[in-house]
Amino acid sequence: MSSLATPALSLAQSYKRLTIKRMIWLGILSAVLIATVITNITIGPAGLTIPTILKGLIDASSLSTNEAIILWEVRLPYALMAVVVGACLGLAGAEMQTVLNNPLSSPTTLGVMHAATFGASIAIVFKFIPFGLPENYVVPVFAFAGAICSVLVIQYFSRKFGATVDTVILIGIAMFFALEASISLIQFVADSDSLQQIVFWTMGSLARATWEKVAIVSIVLALCLPFSIRQVWKMTALRGGEDYARSFGLSVERLRLIVLFRVSIMTAVAVAFTGVIGFVGLVGPHISRLAFGEDHRFYLPGAALSGAFILAGASILSKSIVPGILIPDGIVTALIGIPLFLALLIKQKRTAK
Template sequence: MTSADGGTRMVGAAAEGSASATAQWYRLRGRRKTGIIVGLVVLLVAVSLVDFLLGGGSMPARDVLATVMHPAQSRPIDHEIVFDIRLPMTVTAVLVGGALAAAGSQMQTILGNPLAEPYTLGVSAAAGFGAALATVSGFTATDIGAALGMAGTAWLFAMLACGIILLFSRFRGPGAETMILLGIAIVFFFDALLALMQYLASETQLEQVVFWTMGSLTRATWPQIALLSVVTVAGLVFFYRNAWSLTAFRMGDDRARALGVHVDAMRTVTLLVVSFIAATAVAMAGTIGFIGLVGPHVARMIVGEDQRYFLTTSAIAGSLLLVGASAVSKIIQPGVILPVGIITAIVGVPVYVLIITSKRGTLWAS
């Protein structure tokens, strides 16, 4: 064997060793991220149990658990409190928090903007105006309005905001800058219309509108919960199936195209799916801020940008934030459940400041 052959074999062995070490490093990193996700799920279950046991009344925790374990033997009033009030609130918090954070994570991904969330494209503002219009105009008193309700009308206007963006994007191309600028314009437009509705509303109507815009988990029904579950799961399946393409967006549009991603088509379809999820969540719970913004940033800090882990962690983080806020809203003033949107804003601001001033040094740290 010549020295050249020996050198070649040594180089080959070194390359194989390096590849093996790299593969092992990726496996260990994947296990660590999976462990983080499992830990977050356990924490979410614990916090959800606390929120469920707190409830909005004075029903002792042992009676709540007894009603859950033996529903047929419980008193009718206890059964109603547990299964028609407390449990729907906790389940709604988990679903809405996860839906808003998942929507925010994909908005940030396709738009390349760390401040993107359902508010950015006017989804929440349009939904707020829709709910106010249904109340102030008396639309809910009509047959169609009674069938839709405030939630249904809010959903229609939230999707209208998405439709406006998609329509205008067809003329200038579905670029991130175009969508963001249109979203900002839509936010201001519908906020102005919402202020007009509040000005024209009677005292009773104004109270309903303001309460809705503060965000609340008390209005959800089991059919609405089932609808949000289907919409959210369908959206997550779409995101997971296109995880590689969505991850490529983080390298910029040009590099994503070079990797074979149909950037414009993927951005448009993803925006539509995100709008469906966000509109359904906002229509159920009202305007709840910071969940769609903070949840993805928390996920990005602990698992990075890989959509296989990032999307799951974002949804769990959003659920944790909203369930935690729901629990806090029940203990600040005993016997009174504060609008959860107030709590998320108060808690969300310092959390967000902590994120952007952390050692990572950047909103896009991975």
């Protein structure tokens, strides 16, 4: 570090060097992510060879109809869903940890995931099929609606009582427990078939991915990104402490409400299609923080990439642990994420010495 501050360079120049270093790391992380996605596509029970797949990616007509369906309609959406959902959750978690000033928060903290589960449970148990809604969209739409309701409740009370960190977290926790109880209640009245579906939903799975769903999540992510980018400096300033941020002229409460809203939408859309996928939103940001520090220009993309990488890696494992069986991704994310996270932590502690 001290070599960076040689007196010959101005601080801005030294900082530019650091910036370039970080950009290179972002590039490496992206490359690793792409490699993971390609690996993901090559793995599966159908026994497609790697050359066939690579050729098929470039030129779909080189494949047989069956192979084309497996590659283009099953494996690619599955692999890309992992990337966009992981990126959404990673980014959401990073922004959440910043505005709530708490490294333990994640998109799960404020009960958004539970609200989604609640919505999904209602759809599953009461078998609503609202007019005109395609059947495979009923559960996602209800899950999304549930999540959005929870967001609105939090926003309403936060506006009413002042959006301090304590208030927001307390409201979130209250929601969390209320929803948990409600979900239990629904499970209590559910028949065994619905119950199984609910439980499966809470395990989180990318298996139902389609191009349409990938597109919807991508669009939401793409719509949220410019707003995140616009607020990178504000969020960076907030890391120095709330008192300080306010003293520079930041409206901290407003920033918090806006960011929470954006984060909740991203989470809601992501989990509506996959079910509960925890952990990515907690650990993605931590990995990014260890690698890039907390300049949000790098921390946020880093968290999105890390989240995408964790979920993409987990989805590979979920296919390959027991060949032919897809273990729910929500389960595997924790199993792959924790060792990775601990390895990074230990490495950082070593270099600190």
